[in-house]
Amino acid sequence: MNKEHHLKEIARQLGHPEGENGLLMADMMHETNIGMTRHAIQQLQLQQSDIILELGHGNGKHVPEILAQHSSIKYYGLEVSQLMYEKAVSTNSHLYPTRAFFDLYDGQHIPYKDSFFTKIFTVNTLYFWQSPISMLKEIYRVLKPRGTFSLTFTHKSFMESLPFTKWNFKLYDLAELKELLEGSPFAYTSEETMVEQIKNKNGDMVNRTFTTINLSKITL
DSSP states (O other), X not given: OOHHHHXXXXXXXXXXXXXXXXXXXXXXHHHHHHHHHHHHHHHHOOOTTOEEEEEOOTTOTTHHHHHTSOTTOEEEEEESOHHHHHHHHHHTTTTTTTTEEXXXXXSSOXXXXXXXXXXXXXXXXXXXXXXXXXXXXXXXXXXXXXXXXXXXXXXXXXXXXSGGGGSSOOOOOHHHHHHHHTTSSOEEEEEEEEEEEEEOTTSOEEEEEEEEEEEEOOOO
């Protein structure tokens, strides 16, 4: 396998993990992204009886941390990857299907009724959205009035340093994402930008900048 083909395969697996390599990629993504995931969850300010939706849950190893915060929280996860769906169900077999629920979707249409969730979040999936405004409208549709949507993403400046992001990734800096969000029905609430240290493929520690933007569903 030549270098370009290898990089394309990494990009494909990041967007849609499959097979044995997909399981390895999912474990790597969990370890690399757990700081971002915990930050997004913190931004949601979870409360008793929250009904939470996550888009792109990966292997689901973080789900017990969410449900441990309050005994009455319920979690729903959506994935485009059959492999990640099966892995999350297996990992959370003690919680599924009483407090944790998992489903597959096409990455565009959310298979739940209007105004169902109190909180929604997603981490590092934005780059793969085929139609960002349509996706934002779908998220808005299934969110309850006064509900919160937290969108966490890694800045373009870091993502462009990764050789595989030239395939199948749509990258954003903070200004570009804010401009995109102006075309959505959401009301902007707040944002928080963080810099964390993660290991690169050579085992060296590098700085990664990411932001969580918090949006609200405001209805008249």
